[in-house]
Amino acid sequence: MTVIQGQKPNILIIGSETTLGRHVREALARQEYRYTCAASVEEAVSANRHLGVDAALVDMASLGAPAGLSLAASLRRALSHLPIVVLTSAPGVAIAFEAMRLGATDCLRAPVSPTDLREAVERAVRWRRSAAGRAGALDRLAREMSSRTNALVSACAESGMGSSVALEEWVSALYGRDRWMWDHVRRVADLSVLIATTMGADPRVVAEIGRAALLHDVGRLAIPAGVIQKPAPLTRDEQTLMRTHVQASYEVAMSLPFLEPLAVTLFTVRERYDGSGYPLGLTGDSIPFGARVIAVAEALDSLSPEDADETSVAEANAGLVQGAGTLFDPSVVRAWLRYLDSGVRRSACY
Template identity: 30%
Template sequence: MRRNATQTAPGAEAPEGSAAKSSGPGRILIVDDEANVRAMMGATLEHHRHHVHLASNGREALEMLQQDTFDAVLTDIVMEDGSGLALLERIRAQHPYLPVIMVTAVHDISVAIDAMRRGAFDYLLKPFEREHLVASVHRALEHSHQMLENRSYQENLERIVMARTEMLRQAMQDLEHSYDITLEALGDALDLKDAETEGHSKRVTAYTIALARAMGLTPEEIKTIARGAFLHDIGKMAIPDNILRKPGPLTDPEQEIMREHCTRGYHILRKIPFLRGSAEIVFSHQERFDGTGYPSALRGTEIPVGSRIFAVADTLDAITSDRPYRAAGGFDMARAEILRCSGTQFDPSVVEAFLKIPNELWYELRAEINGQARRYTTADMAAEALARQMADKQ
């Protein structure tokens, strides 16, 4: 037997399994295999203006819960087609916000305790006074209303947190972008001071990033290494111009001063929180894998991985760039020199990753940094081969 109910007020919204927006009239599902009990409870609740649906067993109740929403369920514990406790568990699993009132003629406290442990909202013993039934339903509707408000508050709070988190993330991105613009300005200032290596910082940074990616480093590690590569010579800002721009060979004392650029660069950057990791790379970018570098004569993996990667990228750019005292060499020449110095100047694992990267990538990176929108062609390869032949003859 099923008694149809009137619809809830337009615009009413609720959590899954609940239609209540207030503790006033609610939509109630009554489940009992005794027709007279269903009718009595239904009539009592309708007298208090509640909208009632009736189900004679658990299967029918579950079908109705799938098709409609309710504010509370009253179910008998013992029914011919199965236990009301099983129905309670299904409702709790599928509609966790829906209060369930257990109704039974079994006067056994252990049954009541078991029902409450399984998530029942209340427990009524037959025969019960009608006012007890009405009061229990009223409490269930108050509970449903409170659960709705709490859930709505929680969802609204989560939306606010998500929105503010996104705003913070965007602000951090904007701040980081402004940092990188500042760093680029510093690098450009260094290029202006040391015209011999104009564009070197950008090229060596691009090469370092490509190598770091090939070695499987994380995006955060690559970001730190890239900044260190870009600012590796920042300490030269503190080197006197008569040494930095000297056209001929440096004397031993001048060499010592020039070597201070690693430490000076480190001290410039280390006090900037987001550049602390990069400062370590600036400090150790002149170390050699065999321990013969400076300023600390670090050996092997004592050298930060970013500095070991940078060393290969730096040599790649140095060999393939023009200098006042020599013309630029080709990428094959750089590959041969880097391979020759594997295990002495360079980390063999970095060299291995470098050798797997084709010359085309380095050429295109260099062309992009230099503002040359063209690709590595067969003509370029032929020109490099000719340059190697002429170098061999000399």
């Protein structure tokens, strides 16, 4: 186990004998972070016990995907409140999604710039500071959602998962007295279905997108009300906490079999077409189709609520056009404009 002293938080590095790993060590040293290199979960636990570590970086390129994923899962079980950042050079997003499912809190894909690394480490350290409060809220959310599982499964037994009535009743009950949020997610679901249908998506895909849209903000229920309702600007720690809502949505969906197909879409609804979103900074078509559709639908509802006048609607559409290619997928924006021009009005069904 190697320990390098510095002035900033202590970062644990597991699997660092690759070009990527060496690059990360050098970048941490230049930024005056302390870092500790470990070769196993046992060494990581020992380092945390004797030295104290603030975040872990797991180099998947050094360990290989199966071993790296297994190690990340074991590390999460052993050190439940330690933020884990996975480093990968693998193409696509499959490894990142699986790592997040197993408990990683962030993922960096090569090439990793010093700025990317610094920001990821800062996010991880802030995540640790807020983890205790978030974990309690997430546990309460998971228990509440689990308590409603039997009712939803029973309601869907005859009509299947496509039953909008069963799903709407369950989600409506989940949001409780927050009628504004319930109305918002229902409108976003309707808009998402209309856009996906206009784009010619398979009816099963359309239905899945509608269900994901209905649940796209469910992770926000895990965030303390004091943060959600705070009238003043959020602190950096509070902003970090807010961003964990997609992870909360993902974790809850993966824990319930009937929601599992929606998990990836729920996890990526805050990604943006130009890579400026979170949590993975995905770009273009690497963002799942459903997430790209929901991003446009949510922007529409935020910019032009249900009772908006014609001027507000026109301004909302202009905002979408302006954001096409940066915040939004241009093909999704074009589909919405085609729908408006068609004069056809469909009923949403998900």
